Every structure is written in structure tokens, then in C-alpha cells.
Amino acid sequence: MSIARTGDAGLGRLGQGQRVQRRHRVVRKKVVPWLFALPTLAINLVVILGPSISAGYYSLTEWSGVGAAEFVGLDNYRRLFTEDRSFHRAFLNNVIYLIIFLTLPMVMSLVAASLLAPIRRASMVYRIGLFIPYVLPSVITAFIWTSLMDPGRGLGSQLARIGIPWFDQPFLGRSSTALPSIAFIDNWHWWGFLMVLFLAGMQGIPADLYEAARIDGASRWQEFRDVTLPGIRPTIVFMILMTSIGAFLVFDYIWILTQGGPAGASEVLATLVFKAAFNNFEAGYAAAIGLVMSLLAGAIISVFVFLRRRGWEI
Amino acid sequence: MTEPRHGIAPARARREPNLLPNHVVLTLLLVFSLGPLVVLGFNSLKGSAEIGRNPLGPPTAPIWQNFPDAWEIGNFSTTTRNSTILVAGTVAGVLVTGGMTAYSLAKLNLPGSGAFTLYLLVGSSLPIQLFLVPLFFLWRSFGMVNNLFGLVVIYVALNSPLAIFLLRSYMLQLPSDFEDAARIDGAGEWEVFRRIVIPLSWPGFLTVGLVVALSVWNEFLLATVFLTDQERFTVVTSYFNFTARFSRDWGLTSAAAVMMILPIIGIFLALQRQFIDGLTKGGLKG
Structure with missing residues (x-):
């Protein structure tokens, strides 16, 4: 997102060659570092962040692990703390x-x-x-x-x-x-x-x-x-x-x-x-x-x- | 403490504390830490009858046959292969992806690096039990339960944050001159990373590799959950079932245990400085 914005802002003022060069520099400064971090980020999202967030949802359901989960609100927590x-x-x-x-x-x-x-x-x-x-x-x-x-x-x-x-x-x-x-x-x-x-x-x-x-x-x-x-x-x-x-x-x-x-x-x-x-x-x-x-x-x-x-x- | 009476005595002679009590206490602690391992070694060479009579001392007639028997019954050829694949895959995955991320953080001014580091830190301190259950059912829907590659992906995710922090601090110490020179010569960042940064930071990679290898080789909870098929058992989960099946045959189970820990202790002794360095730094950073 920020890459596109920087590129557009330069359009009016810069000539063709400068524009290409500038875009090239932006790629080198902003995109390349994230490309290096991308594999770590992707694996982390799939293994840790995604399942952690869905744990929050599943904790509000009755679910055997197969099939659909049935939403039961805070029932699991009520059972946990009182029963x-x-x-x-x-x-x-x-x-x-x-x-x-x-x-x-x-x-x-x-x-x-x-x-x-x-x-x-x-x-x-x-x-x-x-x-x-x-x-x-x-x-x-x-x-x-x-x-x-x-x-x-x-x-x-x-x-x-x-x-x-x-x-x-x-x-x-x-x-x-x-x-x-x-x-x-x-x-x-x-x-x-x-x-x-x-x-x-x-x-x-x-x-x-x-x-x-x-x-x-x-x-x-x-x-x-x-x-x-x-x-x-x-x-x-x-x-x-x-x-x-x-x-x-x-x-x-x-x-x-x-x-x-x-x-x-x-x-x-x-x-x-x-x-x-x-x-x-x-x-x-x-x-x-x-x-x-x-x-x-x-x-x-x-x-x-x-x-x-x-x-x-x- | 007695006051030094002669003021001109050299500092060292004046106050050399008596270290004998220290050695005595430390030797007792050493017996506590290593004695059980010695007993394990003794018992690996005994039959059940002798263990009943003499459970702690050295064997009177060593039974070396315990080792090939344990190897066979414990299915070690399969489990060793599985564990080796998990270790090699995870170490390779962590070093490549973690090394790339560490390079990006240390040398490329990753935009948003503060937030990214915080994210990794928080992610690495989440308890496995939080995401274990949804992760298991997600992996099952992908068909990645009872699949070594599926577990490697999980191990890579869990071991990466520590690897990144250790490698990043290692790379920060490297001077940037070589990299800049290569960049001026027209090398892309990937080439700089592969041809310059990796060769210069290999001791850091070695330390991280050792720490990750040890944690994967010894891992129990995830291997138990994600590999339930006997043909996919690791050395550790297979041993857990082995001791349950042969709980009274200590000669056999001890021999299996010795076979499992000898390579670990051997590698640890050979590279103990890197191990202790990596493990203690890892411990300090969570």
C-alpha cells in the first residue's frame, strides 16, 4: 500500500527515468526486506496466530473436533469455573x-x-x-x-x-x-x-x-x-x-x-x-x-x- | 575473618579463601546429577534377574545382547529415521527462513520491524495449549496428521522466533563493509545474504542449529499429538510406548535409553560451549 502511494506522489514531478529509478529504490528499501521476512510470517500465521484466534471462537462452542461447532456462548466457562x-x-x-x-x-x-x-x-x-x-x-x-x-x-x-x-x-x-x-x-x-x-x-x-x-x-x-x-x-x-x-x-x-x-x-x-x-x-x-x-x-x-x-x- | 597482620603481603596470598568445602559440596551435587546416569549404564548390561538382586551396582556378567535386542524390539531403525527427518527438516527450515528474517531485521531496515519483533515475541510466549486443539483439527483437515512434513512446519514456526533473535544479534555485530562492497558491484540482496552474510555468521547458525536440533529430538507433546501411527513414531514417543510395554524388563529399557542419549551426550560434550551458549541465551530471551 505504502509503495503505491510513494510511487504516485512522484509521478508529477519526476521524469520517466527518475521515476523508474525511484520505484526501483522503493522496491529495494521496502519490498525486499519484507520478502525476506515473508516465509517466517506466513508459517507463523498458519501455525500460531490463526489457530490462536480460532481457539477464542471454539471456546464458545460445543465441538467434538469433527463436523460443525455449535455456539453455546459462555457455557464452557460457566462449567469450568462452577462445575x-x-x-x-x-x-x-x-x-x-x-x-x-x-x-x-x-x-x-x-x-x-x-x-x-x-x-x-x-x-x-x-x-x-x-x-x-x-x-x-x-x-x-x-x-x-x-x-x-x-x-x-x-x-x-x-x-x-x-x-x-x-x-x-x-x-x-x-x-x-x-x-x-x-x-x-x-x-x-x-x-x-x-x-x-x-x-x-x-x-x-x-x-x-x-x-x-x-x-x-x-x-x-x-x-x-x-x-x-x-x-x-x-x-x-x-x-x-x-x-x-x-x-x-x-x-x-x-x-x-x-x-x-x-x-x-x-x-x-x-x-x-x-x-x-x-x-x-x-x-x-x-x-x-x-x-x-x-x-x-x-x-x-x-x-x-x-x-x-x-x-x-x- | 582475621585481620591481615602484615600489610605488605601480596593481595593474592592475603585472601585466598579455602575452596575445599566448595569442592566437597559440588562433588556431592555432581553425584546427584550424574549418578543416575551411571546406574542407567550399569543396568543396560544386566538381565532382569540380576537387576532384582543388584539394582544399582555394576553388572557381574555384562549382557551386551541387550543392545541389539532393544534396537530390534524398540523398532529403532524406523524411529531413528523419523526423528532424523524431523530434526534435519526443522533445522534446515529454521535456518533458512529464520536466517532470512534475521538478515532483514539486522541489515535491511525492515519497515515496521518494531511491531514485527513484538509480534514474534508475543507469539513465542503463547502457550502451546492455546492453539494446540484448533491446530490439530486444522492439520487433520489438510491431511497433515501422521505426516512428518506437517510436524516439521509446526516445529519451524515454534523454533523460529528464538532463532531469529539469536541470529539477528549475531548479524548486528558483523561489519557492513563487505556487504556494501558487494552491493556496489551490483549484487542483489539475496546474493549478499547467501554469499556474504551466511559465511560470516556460520558460528551463529551452528549454535542455533544445535539448540533447535536438541529441542526437536527431545520434543514430546507435539510428537505425541501429531504422530499417532506407529510407523511415524519418533525415538522419544516410541520409547514412551516401549517402556509401557516392557515396564519390568529394565535391562532392555535401559539399553534403549542408553542408545538414545549417547549421541546427545556425545554431541553435547564435543560442542558444549556452543550448546551452553545457545541454550542459556535462548532461556534468557524466552
């Missing part, structure tokens, strides 16, 4: 997951990174070794830990054999422990990645600050609290944001390890979407849950933006 107990349970489980992931991996990775930061020799060995679980596929991590947590042939059974009881329980098969166990396994895979991020942040802190703290007689804890933590605050805040969003989207480990069981004890929003769409053929209802998940993620981002606008240094 569906499993939705409440799933939401609560996502919150529990969030709380676990805002504490356990954060503490582990901050401790490990601050212990690793002053080390020169062999630091690569630690860094690579602790990072390796992060590159494994979730099905493998899940298999390794279901074996290790097996009450009869796992770690717990060996501990029991040498007189340490309690660990030989079916942690994944029991309602009270299923969700924390999944979080523990997910964290085994995740925390090393967080550690490497924090380590990179810590290595960017100027050495003078530590020198100054030592001259002032700061203890190791004071050094950590007053130099290290403020130094990597941008990374910490960003990872809190990412963790908060991620905890509401978790799917892989839950699906692989328990499929939401036993009896809904580890059900989360993402497994509900999957079951509604592909097991119960309620695609409209699944779209409604998916939309609620997106709004949750959007709300978390908005809180961060709001706090930043209010002058919080995050």
Missing part, C-alpha cells in the same frame, strides 16, 4: 508446582553457582556435569527416576536393606506424594540449567566489589547477600518470571509419569486440555481451558510489567 472440580484441583496443583519451583531449584542453583564461581581449576567439569541432565529427553529422565524410585528394586529398597527405612515407598503411586515426586524429577533435569545461568551472571560481577567487601570485613554470607545477589538480580527476576509462566504450562513430566493420577492427584491444566480434546472429544471445552491458561500467563506478565512501572527495580 468442574477437576479444574479447581488442577489449578491448585499448578500453584503447588509453582511454589516448589520457586524454591527448590532456586536455592540449589544459587548455592551451587556461588560455590562454583570462585573455583578456577576443574570448574568446567562441574559446569558440564551439572548441565548434562538438562539435555536429556523427558522420557529418559522419567524412566531413570521411576526405576530409582521403585519400591522393590530402586534406591529405597537398597537403603532399606542396609537399615535405612522410609525411602522404599511407592512415591509416584500415592496421592499425597505423586505431585512433589514429579516436581523432584523435573527439577533434577532443570536445576543445572538454572545454575549455569546464575553462574554466568555471577562471573559478570566486577571483582573489585568482592575485594571491597573483604576489606570491609564482610563474611561469606554477607558477601553473598550484599554483592552476589544484587549483582545477579536481573537474572533472578527474569527466571522467576519464566518459572511462574512455566509452572502453569507443565505437561511432559506429569503426562509421562502419572498422566495426572492417581485419581487426579497430579492433574494440571495442560493434562486437562489434552484429555478433554483427545480422550473425551470435547474440543470446544479444551479450547476454553487453553485460553484460561494463556490468560494466566498473560496476567503474570502484566503483574511484572505493572510492578516495574510502579518503580520496583525488577
